[in-house]
Amino acid sequence: MGNFIMGKGSRPFVMENQMLMRHGLITGATGTGKTVTLKVLAENLSEQGIQVFLADVKGDLSSLAEPLENNPDIQARLETLGVKDFVPRSYPVTLWDVYGEKGIPVRTSIAEMGPLLLSRLLGLNDTQSGIMDIAFRVADEQGWLLLDLDDLKAMLGYLSENAATFRSQYGNIAPASVGAILRSILSLEEQDGDLLIGEPALHVADLLQKPGEEGMIHILQSQKLYLKPALYSTLLLWMLSELYEELPEVGNIDKPKIVFVFDEAHLLFDDMSKALTDKIEQIIRLIRSKGVGIFFVTQSPMDIPESVLGQLGNKIQHALRAxxxxxxxxxxxxxxxxxxxxxxxxxxxxxxxxTGQAVVSPLDPDGTPMPADIAMIYPPKSKIGTLAEERYGELMRQSPFLFKYEQRVNRESAYEMLSTRAEQLAREQEAEALRVQLEKEAKEKAKKEAKNSPRSNREGITERFTKNIAGTVGREVGRTLIRGILGSFKR
Structure with a gap:
């Protein structure tokens, strides 16, 4: 089935390829060696021909693209561990970045994110989340695509204007709730959420394309994104959900197609609704049949919900301070x-x-946890530290995905369709108002001609006086009505 060695204690610290789909956990306090362990894991996965996706929160994982520089401390550790065949090297990497500064732009659309994740991203309560569900349902029924935030705002405006029409089918759509959602969208835009939401949306199948025999390491630049926890965690959860939805069942295979690493995993579960927690738990339980392994990286296992923690078979525990x-x-x-x-x-x-030591308990080939052991993790073969700034641009230009994702696309969607609908309605209202005005003018002209006819000259003084008064009042009322219709339209 294949395996690789990550370190050495009283026995070699061996990870079985097939057991990677039983998921894993890397924990420990800051400065205890989690980042090095994560790099060593990614390097070994790539050498085994397994794709990797991970987030670079501190900026020191992108250096997987360059070989390790000569380091006396590393050499001393290698001698202590008895490692003889250690050769520094670089690994194939693809850099991604929501901001498009240090990686290829990564986006998702409103439609692909769905109401559940979108409600979490916007921090909506249950009532507001219900309105979000209605917005998606009506958009689907009308065939209106929800791709970006403009589409969502237009859709919410349409629901608010037609709340009475939808009340019997979906319940009350309170203007105050719609207003609260719109304010949340404004706040999201101020936090650069409009950079994440749009097209072209990332196609998760691209993460599975291999450059050769070795696996590609996909790295999400997260130094800025991490400062917006809701954006960071929602993007990673969406990607996990897409992998689950898009990948076919593969059954019992020798090694995963891709290993997905959640760094700073506690952010994923902060303020998460029970509905979303249940969904994530289900995905983690079932996604192994799609050939996907998941590793969570955080300070303490207590950061992970118990229902999720019980599904993480491979454990690497660095030091904790108590x-x-x-x-x-x-x-x-x-x-x-x-x-x-x-x-x-x-x-x-x-x-x-x-530092560099961990209590480890990987799964053996039968899926049974190995007895706990204290192991020293091997040093990485790639560079320790950060990349030079110019290297980010070079790596971006080398990627075959740059052309596909670099430019934002704005195709016809709900915003354009609703704008066209509103313009057509406005033209119809304007035409109707003009028709009414012309009819009134024609009637007034007919009355004036009738007054000037010989028959009208024979009318009595009292009758002529009465008709003049009625005509004047009618014209004033008509003009008032016309002004009211046009004024309402203009508003």
């Missing part, structure tokens, strides 16, 4: 999730690990 009774209790609880190892106090080990 000073308070609660922290000590958490460490003991974490230790209990590892399979016992004779002579090893896991709780004590977790709080006393050195």
């Amino acid at each position: 000073y308070t009774p609660k922290e000590l209790k958490d460490v003991r609880a974490i230790a209990q999730t590892f399979r016992e190892s004779e002579g090893l106090d896991v709780a004590e080990a977790i709080t006393s690990l050195q």
